[in-house]
Amino acid sequence: EVQLVESGGGLVKPGASLKLSCVASGFTFSDYWMSWVRQTPGKTMEWIGDIKYDGSYTNYAPSLKNRFTISRDNAKSTLYLQMSNVRSEDTATYYCTRVWYFDFWGPGTMVTVSS
């Protein structure tokens, strides 16, 4: 059974950094591109970015590429999202999902940015 489980969310202050993780199981993680998507409290869905199966290429939403970095450790079947200089508008639930169809999603991890 394919499973994706995100972690690392919480309450953070504006300007801080945060690293989210997503542990994958039930499939060969190193065969798949992976992606991060977020959902705001108002339920708006926003794609954050992708990473190639071997980690050699990443692609980001233009509005986020200067502050967010996606990486992976295939030996640990783990996907990461490094968030820096966070803002109140980054408050959202963050999901990892499998590219290309976004056919499996984790339960999400909630990030709240507030002073």
Next chain:
Amino acid sequence: DVVLTQTPSTLSATIGQSVSISCRSSQSLLDSAGNTYLYWYLQRPGQSPQLLIYLVSNLGSGVPNRFSGSGSGTDFTLKISGVEAEDLGVYYCMQATHAPRTFGGGTKLELK
């Protein structure tokens, strides 16, 4: 960025009723290779999204065949032929033809 406009924003239905959701794109989603990267997802209350339809009209794994997708270019439709209680939630369309991927605003399906 491509804007996807979903209508209606809220849909009230009775069990067994057939309903349709529209997703209109600000640009054609047909790429130069003849592919159309339009997807549909359902997010049930308190759950993460799940894939219903990929590439306009292909049913996701395990998805009941009362769901169907159609359309081309800029106009797409998700149809549910006989709503069941488990279908309640918010439906999203997403396009991946043009970077960055973008989602529609969602259509909430509720019981009448």
